[in-house]
Amino acid sequence: EIVMTQSPATLSVSPGERATLSCRASQSVSSNLAWYQQKPGQAPRLLIYGASTRATGIPARFSGSGSGTEFTLTISSLQSEDFAVYYCQQYNNWPPVTFGQGTKVEIK
């Protein structure tokens, strides 16, 4: 099973600032890596797939990079609606699909 490790667990950022979230896989997942955003009481929403492709309707301030075992989600200028929990997921080697434990982006 591939273990996905996200860092940091919590990120405190001021509105308008840049946020950088990391995700590491225990072995290569090629570019089969997705990022999801989850707000309280809501289902996760797909942001990025293929490590760097934005899903339909996702603003350009969200970008993803990386391949193999190291991945990054960058939010260029945080808006109020971006404060949420973010999960990475590998879908290269399954079963099982595996998620990271999440990074909470909170208002500084």
Place this chain on the structure above:
Amino acid sequence: QVQLVQSGSELKKPGASVKVSCKASGYTFTSYAMNWVRQAPGQGLEWMGWINTNTGNPTYAQGFTGRFVFSLDTSVSTAYLQISSLKAEDTAVYYCARGGYFDPFDYWGQGTLVTVSS
């Protein structure tokens, strides 16, 4: 537009069973696999497994064998999750999510809260 609509919240006693439904619309149901994901209170996302909507063949993740059953009714484009012999630790929100091999989970149901309490 693609939608996955799940059944409502459930309150069950330990030892009972529950069946959660996930009705798909806006796409050809049998063209995409369906996954089930659990989220315990205050915790992260845990993949429970998936069901091939063409063949009806389910695959269960470790820890979700025995008491968990995935099924389909393709005539109404609906996937089901049944959990038997419920325990307090089954209390969680259960999500269905569309996605298959080498595909992300692009659409999710709204989630169904299952609470197990005496």
